[in-house]
Amino acid sequence: MMGKSMKCSGADFPGLKSRELSSRAQKVFPGGITRSTVERDPSPCYISKGSGAYLTDVDGQKFLDLSNNFTTLIHGHAYPPVIEAVSRVLQDGTCFSNPTAHEVALAELLVSRIPAIDKIRFVNTGTEAVMFAIKAARAFTGRPGVAKFEGSYHGSYDWAEVGQVGNPSTWGDADSPVPVPAYEGMPTSVADDCLILPFNDPDQARQQIAASADRLACILLDPMPSCGGLNHPDPEFIAAVVETAREYGVLVICDEVLNLRQGYQGASARYGIEPDLITAGKIIGGGFPIGAVGGSSRVMSVFDGSNGPAKVGQAGTFSANPVSMVAGYACMEALDETAFARLDSMGDRLRSGLSDVISRRNVHYVVSGAASLFRIHNKATLPENYREAHTTPDEAKNMSDMKRYFLSQNIILPIGRAACLSTAMTDADIDGIVEVFEKFLNLEPQ
Template identity: 70%
Template sequence: MRTPQGALLGPQSDKLFARGRTVFPGGITRATIERDPAPRYIQKGDGAYLIDVDGQRFLDLNNNFTTLIHGHGFLPALDAVARLLHDGTCFSNPTAHEIDLAELLVDRIPAVEQVRFVNTGTEAVMFAIKAARAFTGRPCIAKIEGAYHGSYDWAEVGQVGTPSTWGSPEAPVVVPSYEGMPTSVADEIILLHFNDADGARRRIAAAAGRLACILLDPMPSRGGLIPPNPDFIAAVIETARQHGILVVCDEVLNLRQSYRGASARYGIEPDLVAAGKIIGGGFPIGAIGGSRRVMSVFDGSAGRAKVAQAGTFSANPISMVAGRVSMEAMTEAAFARLEEMGDRLRNALAAAISRHQARYVVSGVASLFRIHPKQRLPRDYREAYQSPDEAGAMKAMSRFFRGEGIILPADTAGSLSTAMSDADIDKIADVFERFLTAAPASTY
């Protein structure tokens, strides 16, 4: 296996990108793929590490955008899937495997009494919103400014504001997420300024008669991976309950915060939870869970359901089995070990920043962390937003890490996996220390 040569791509990645440009717009088929200037193509994953098509080996702190909580090639899941493949990969009929995974989620997540499976986190959020609309008979949703919730129009609007477009904190502007988005979408969205308790009460109450739900990410990744203030959570929940508005927690990413998820960690009792990523064991998955009362909108046993949710590959046995095996391995002890490693890493990064008096701060909890090119810890999306110079500083850091054999996301959350060791944590901290030593005193 080759040691990475700086941050350069190898010739095989270059050749594949040349092929990709002929068949994909922009050369790639996911907007989230990092190009610097071209993407790095991967040959295989091996535990906590990736090996690219040029034979270079990298410690992976992306983990397919926090999905792979056990790292790559988790053997118990692979063995279970291998045994299952000969029996078939998908059917139009249900299997026992979907019940097994649903029972695990119901047993584990306090707010979840019943579940419906889909294929992505985007679908999970979309159907949670539809369920809230069907249950309340109202069309509108409230969400946190800058929070990412996938690609459903009403979920993604308002996540791309900039200083020139986002308006005042007291009345954030609902910025369209793509050219040509219907203007009517913005009319059905109320944006909340994160951790502004008084503002949340005021804006929710003002639109209460139209609001079906409040879409709440307990710790928005794109908003800076900042924990919620208890008074903000209380303001949102109390105002929602007062006006008959449902609370939907998007834990597609943040379910990995604890054995029972992020809602339980922060004392939130949502009506619906959207899940995904880690519950699929590395295969496509999404889930909507919640109280029997609200989940009844999906029940079509006595006629047409209020919300018809299907999906050709929903609850496919491969995702169900891989997810169950992976989640069974995520015991309370496994979550505790990941959190201990996360605390150790965040403390080591913060100590290095202090020693160098560098203009960086670290946020995150449990197995999640994010480095910000800021003098102080951001409190919301606006403060976490990076200027061009700050974005350049983070890109330089990501390049430095790649040159040292580590994949570090430049502008979103980094994540740990159970495949990592204490030596891996030490390596991350050591590379960061060397980056701060090598970087000019002021790089942006």
């Protein structure tokens, strides 16, 4: 499965050229990187190209990619229909202040596919999508507050960041999590407008949403939060959130920037959620910058400025640029129900294979996830929320050792967030991941 590509080890990874680039980067970037999610263990691996399911670094080492730019590249790298579509449109220009037919085509595709979306607006990132969804909810309800779930990642808008991070010394009582600020100096007024709830706790959802409803504009819900543990949502919990929100006129925003890849109609449909707004990104751009907020015509009307000033102004110099639009259309058009069924099948094969190894070896590991997403935990039982997924120092060291071992076997395995599959992968790739995991367990002390 891995072929005969060069193997990396603690001695030669990252390679010489990556180390040289890292040295140059230290002189121009704070910390030597320009996005905080880049792996530095001990320094970044610089990539020269990607093709299908594989990456090649600047030192010529080849890796099976289970990150896919943080779940964005659902068809893998350099997907031919996307490359061909982008190559064609580049000849006509890259961006305009006027609209193009390309944005209408992608919007029509998404509206026709996702049940909760009647109208849609394009932005440039998932962070922007969440930001404008929150603004829309505030404008529609006239309330300022945002409820969200502990440990869920929703981008870099202040009110979406509160409660994304926390540890046993900061997170407070399990029934009433502290709105932990995302950075030092965050205004206290931001935390005052945020209600942090425990994930998968229906009773607390009902009680706390009801108690704060007079100030709540929206509930921001990721149906399967990646950084929170990639936990399955309990149906009773989902029902409690949606029913209580409806009772008190609070809007439900499903953040599917990552989890739209869970199915042809997205994660909301998969889990029986009927949100007022959905945020999307990642896969809908085909590998180019994109975000979108969509929902019912009634709520989305806050963006309508055709008869006077809109309640929420949303522009963006590069919003709906033709390159992202045609790339997204090519990607999403190829993601038909057959493609999603195959991704589901591969995901089931992988999670089952990993779980079989764990059961056979009787070790303290579990696997969470759904569809084309998975996450390995060094835990005895499957976590149901962020606190249960939080790693102890020993567990964190073990997972770092696992990541390094996978690298030594030419596989990039994200730790602490979702790993993902792509349509470019084969059953042999899936079986190879399971084999490497079992080899890693063979190295552990018994």
